[in-house]
Amino acid sequence: MSLSDSLISFRNSFISPRFVQNSAGQFFSSGHTNNWAVLVCTSRFWFNYRHVANTLSVYRSVKRLGIPDSHIVLMLADDMACNHRNPKPATVFSHKNMELNVYGDDVEVDYRGYEVTVENFLRVLTGRLPPSTPRSKRLLSDDRSNILIYLTGHGGNGFLKFQDSEEISNVELADAFEQMWQKRRYNELLFIIDTCQGASMYERFYSPNIMALASSQVGEDSLSHQPDLAIGVHLMDRYTFYLLEFLEDIHPSSKTNMNDLFKVCPRSLCVSTPGHRTDLFLRNPESVLITDFFGSVRKVEITTEPKFSIHQSYSDSDP
Amino acid sequence: MAAHRCRYLACLLLLFLSVILVTMSQETTLGHEQHATAVDDPQTGAETKQTAEKPTVEEKRWEETKVKATTQASDTAVLSKTQVNEDFQEELVIRPLHSGDIYASFQFRTVWETDFMKGNKVSHYRLFPKSLGQVISKFSVRELHISFTQGYWRTMQWGQPFIPSPPGAELWVWFQDSVTDVDATWKELTNVLSGIFCASLNFIDSTNTLQPSASFKPLGIGNETDHRFLRYATLPREIVCTENLTPWKKLLPCGSKAGLAVLLKSEKLFHSSFHSQSVHIRPVCQDRQCKSSSWELRQALNVVFDLHTSGQSKREWSLFKMFSRTLTEACPLASSSKIYIDVTDNPQEEQFELSPATPLLSQAVVLGDRRTFSVYDLTQQVTFGTVRSLNLMIRWKSSEGDMLRPLLHAERYVTGYGLQTGEIHTLMYNNHPFRSFPVLLLDSVPWYLRLYIHTLKVISKGKDNNPSYIHYQPSKDRERPHLLEMLLQLPPHSVTEVTVQFERALLKWTEYTPDPNHGFYVGSSVISSLVPSTVAMETNITMEQPLFSSFFPCKEESSYFARVYTEPLLVNLPTPDFSMPYNVICLTCTVVAVGYGSLYNLLTRSFQVEEPNPGLAKRIANVIRRMRGVPPL
Numbered sequence: 001m002s003l004s005d006s007l008i009s010f011r012n013s014f015i016s017p018r019f020v021q022n023s024a025g026q027f028f029s030s031g032h033t034n035n036w037a038v039l040v041c042t043s044r045f046w047f048n049y050r051h052v053a054n055t056l057s058v059y060r061s062v063k064r065l066g067i068p069d070s071h072i073v074l075m076l077a078d079d080m081a082c083n084h085r086n087p088k089p090a091t092v093f094s095h096k097n098m099e100l101n102v103y104g105d106d107v108e109v110d111y112r113g114y115e116v117t118v119e120n121f122l123r124v125l126t127g128r129l130p131p132s133t134p135r136s137k138r139l140l141s142d143d144r145s146n147i148l149i150y151l152t153g154h155g156g157n158g159f160l161k162f163q164d165s166e167e168i169s170n171v172e173l174a175d176a177f178e179q180m181w182q183k184r185r186y187n188e189l190l191f192i193i194d195t196c197q198g199a200s201m202y203e204r205f206y207s208p209n210i211m212a213l214a215s216s217q218v219g220e221d222s223l224s225h226q227p228d229l230a231i232g233v234h235l236m237d238r239y240t241f242y243l244l245e246f247l248e249d250i251h252p253s254s255k256t257n258m259n260d261l262f263k264v265c266p267r268s269l270c271v272s273t274p275g276h277r278t279d280l281f282l283r284n285p286e287s288v289l290i291t292d293f294f295g296s297v298r299k300v301e302i303t304t305e306p307k308f309s310i311h312q313s314y315s316d317s318d319p
Numbered sequence: 320m321a322a323h324r325c326r327y328l329a330c331l332l333l334l335f336l337s338v339i340l341v342t343m344s345q346e347t348t349l350g351h352e353q354h355a356t357a358v359d360d361p362q363t364g365a366e367t368k369q370t371a372e373k374p375t376v377e378e379k380r381w382e383e384t385k386v387k388a389t390t391q392a393s394d395t396a397v398l399s400k401t402q403v404n405e406d407f408q409e410e411l412v413i414r415p416l417h418s419g420d421i422y423a424s425f426q427f428r429t430v431w432e433t434d435f436m437k438g439n440k441v442s443h444y445r446l447f448p449k450s451l452g453q454v455i456s457k458f459s460v461r462e463l464h465i466s467f468t469q470g471y472w473r474t475m476q477w478g479q480p481f482i483p484s485p486p487g488a489e490l491w492v493w494f495q496d497s498v499t500d501v502d503a504t505w506k507e508l509t510n511v512l513s514g515i516f517c518a519s520l521n522f523i524d525s526t527n528t529l530q531p532s533a534s535f536k537p538l539g540i541g542n543e544t545d546h547r548f549l550r551y552a553t554l555p556r557e558i559v560c561t562e563n564l565t566p567w568k569k570l571l572p573c574g575s576k577a578g579l580a581v582l583l584k585s586e587k588l589f590h591s592s593f594h595s596q597s598v599h600i601r602p603v604c605q606d607r608q609c610k611s612s613s614w615e616l617r618q619a620l621n622v623v624f625d626l627h628t629s630g631q632s633k634r635e636w637s638l639f640k641m642f643s644r645t646l647t648e649a650c651p652l653a654s655s656s657k658i659y660i661d662v663t664d665n666p667q668e669e670q671f672e673l674s675p676a677t678p679l680l681s682q683a684v685v686l687g688d689r690r691t692f693s694v695y696d697l698t699q700q701v702t703f704g705t706v707r708s709l710n711l712m713i714r715w716k717s718s719e720g721d722m723l724r725p726l727l728h729a730e731r732y733v734t735g736y737g738l739q740t741g742e743i744h745t746l747m748y749n750n751h752p753f754r755s756f757p758v759l760l761l762d763s764v765p766w767y768l769r770l771y772i773h774t775l776k777v778i779s780k781g782k783d784n785n786p787s788y789i790h791y792q793p794s795k796d797r798e799r800p801h802l803l804e805m806l807l808q809l810p811p812h813s814v815t816e817v818t819v820q821f822e823r824a825l826l827k828w829t830e831y832t833p834d835p836n837h838g839f840y841v842g843s844s845v846i847s848s849l850v851p852s853t854v855a856m857e858t859n860i861t862m863e864q865p866l867f868s869s870f871f872p873c874k875e876e877s878s879y880f881a882r883v884y885t886e887p888l889l890v891n892l893p894t895p896d897f898s899m900p901y902n903v904i905c906l907t908c909t910v911v912a913v914g915y916g917s918l919y920n921l922l923t924r925s926f927q928v929e930e931p932n933p934g935l936a937k938r939i940a941n942v943i944r945r946m947r948g949v950p951p952l
Binding site for chain 1 (some may be wrong): 556584585588
């Protein structure tokens with residue numbers, strides 16, 4: 001029996017309408033099939049070490065939970081690890097006394113230095129890149145992708161500063177997300193921002209299936225956590241520090257949901273009031289797992305009913 | 320019955336194969352490789368053995384391969400030859416320097432007899448990395464040299480490096496003559512390489528790309544000297560960090576899991592005075608007559624560890640102190656894996672002590688000098704001793720001895736004051752007592768430093784030194800940089816100074832970088848020359864030579880090729896004040912002045928009735944009356 005004959009018999013077994021309806025329903029209710037992450041640090045200069053440490057700690061968590069480098073677009077506006085002022089080269093620490101090196105030994109930065117601009121960021125999101133851009137610099141998501149977008153840097157009411165020379169406004173960002181929605185570039189989107197007055201950045205979103213978190217409300221400043229006297233700068237921002245602590249407890253099979261994420265860093269620890277927005281999101285946040293965005297967990301459906309068994313239908317039509 | 324016959328044949332073939340394996344030198348390693356390729360290749364006997372065990376349904380599908388199995392006997396001879404077609408060697412050279420620092424140079428070489436050109440689609444990659452193979456065939460590359468360097472090589476203190484490189488990133492490529500649009504191919508190639516090496520090579524565009532006419536001849540085989548197919552670019556500002564080392568290590572056949580690459584840990588490598596990693600791809604001859612050519616890929620990593628920062632100020636170095644790792648095995652895919660320690664200045668062990676001791680000694684002519692090396696062969700188990708790990712220790716006993724001054728070195732700096740004009744000085748030193756030799760100086764200056772070429776002066780020993788060849792290409796604003804190439808003869812024991820004045824241009828405000836007050840970089844000058852050597856150089860390229868001495872081809876015995884890079888320059892351009900507070904102060908002051916001034920006038924100004932102006936005749940009469948002292952009308 002040739003391969004083409006077996007394929008025909010396989011297809012024929014699908015003709016029954018009940019089978020098609022059941023399997024189709026099962027397929028489309030399973031949610032996302034792949035995960036992407038776009039992690040951006042927008043600050044330049046040595047005293048903004050903490051923003052690079054913030055981004056790298058989220059990168060580290062996301063890699064640990066399973067998203068591969070090919071699905072992560074990491075943008076760092078300045079180099080802190082090999083900066084000449086760094087007393088320990090090739091390291092970026094998140095905890096004082098140099099407990100945790102978030103830079104690691106296996107890091108791939110896709111956009112670095114002067115490449116981190118508003119234009120490049122929006123082009124990555126919308127996919128409108130010049131044809132010679134390599135794959136590692138593209139966000140090749142489809143309509144079944146869950147995307148995590150993390151931004152950190154200096155911001156204000158309605159804008160985020162890129163590299164001390166340009167800004168992105170909340171309107172531009174909302175429009176970029178709408179372009180992504182219309183081009184079916186995401187299934188669900190989680191937007192996290194750790195800047196001063198971060199909540200102003202998600203006020204203008206209007207596309208469906210977006211959940212947003214911010215480290216501070218409008219009119220409040222996000223504060224940094226702790227300085228390290230050996231390195232001489234503040235190592236992390238408070239919100240991302242407690243977010244990292246929260247994520248360190250998550251493993252690929254954990255069932256923690258978004259409501260726990262909203263509780264990260266209460267006012268007593270963060271000094272600012274973290275905010276979130278879920279009105280655009282179709283599902284109940286309680287049913288959304290952390291690993292839906294931070295990890296790369298695929299839904300595996302184990303079928304036991306003989307009608308749906310593929311091997312059965314194949315062997316039935318064997319001569 | 321067919322199944323029985325094929326099983327018998329398969330057993331015979333396996334026996335024959337095992338005999339072949341036993342007679343080959345590196346049995347264990349090659350045995351693994353043979354098995355691997357045997358499984359992949361659909362025409363081998365191993366698979367016919369497998370197919371015999373599969374259900375009868377599928378046997379009809381494999382019928383074609385069974386017929387070919389009868390010719391297996393002759394094919395194994397071909398198979399064993401294809402194993403040898405790809406070769407991987409690794410070596411590490413450690414050279415203690417006179418200042419107490421230590422210089423370590425890694426080289427990994429893969430040679431593959433294949434043809435990427437002529438429409439031959441290579442699909443099976445083993446030791447040669449697939450990403451680079453695809454780059455070569457897609458962009459019709461003949462030679463590719465890319466390097467990422469952090470730090471500046473101090474020739475006066477450290478001597479000459481085995482493979483020189485300028486600070487930042489440098490990329491030069493020779494394309495095949497079949498390429499029709501070299502500029503478009505160059506642009507695509509830089510984008511692809513920026514993705515492979517995680518570097519911002521996409522900033523290479525026409526404003527920093529050059530076409531040197533004489534300085535960068537092909538290092539591999541090829542008579543092509545049409546410099547239209549050569550492109551050279553350098554990014555002096557490019558940072559090197561772990562994100563560049565990670566993809567570089569992934570190109571190695573053993574990765575960073577076995578062999579010498581185990582020592583490449585970023586935390587130690589970047590905490591050094593100098594760090595450079597490079598990739599060189601070129602076609603080389605297989606034999607003396609050059610009947611067949613193969614592709615060579617060399618990955619080199621040079622690092623200089625500082626005595627005080629990495630060495631804790633103790634003149635005692637070991638592999639563990641330098642790399643925080645020791646060696647436990649050679650890369651199984653390597654045909655040779657060696658460590659060379661330069662002991663030329665230590666013949667009777669009076670300067671430093673080397674442990675563990677090794678009986679192997681080797682001499683090589685490199686950089687114009689005959690050097691002696693102690694060799695550790697990692698493919699021999701005895702090197703690792705009873706502890707199964709190798710940690711070389713070099714302990715200094717005395718710190719006497721003079722360093723041999725390098726024959727050629729150079730420096731460059733900017734003079735002048737203010738933000739309008741300046742002068743670039745390039746100094747080249749010839750330290751040979753009685754021989755003069757020619758050098759090719761390649762200077763590339765960005766368009767925003769407008770060179771006044773009529774002020775170009777070359778002075779050696781107080782007299783004008785006229786270059787025998789000059790190639791100058793003036794810059795075009797925002798399109799291409801200045802290119803100056805000169806062939807100069809350096810008189811013996813002298814300093815040659817090349818000076819040229821320039822004027823700084825004012826950029827458009829969108830062309831400034833986000834941190835313009837840092838300054839703008841001017842790439843290093845490249846000085847290529849044939850330096851006279853003290854011993855006869857090896858001109859036979861196919862002889863068995865250690866990797867570090869066979870990088871630059873040698874055409875004649877009396878001199879060796881050396882390339883020296885100067886420092887990059889950092890120049891301040893007139894920069895507008897982008898700072899927010901300044902603009903805010905200006906605006907606020909203007910508003911306050913206009914607003915307050917108007918309000919003040921409104922409140923304090925009082926209106927008075929004024930008599931209308933008298934006619935002209937009356938005015939003249941009043942003037943005359945004033946002169947006479949009489950009261951006016």
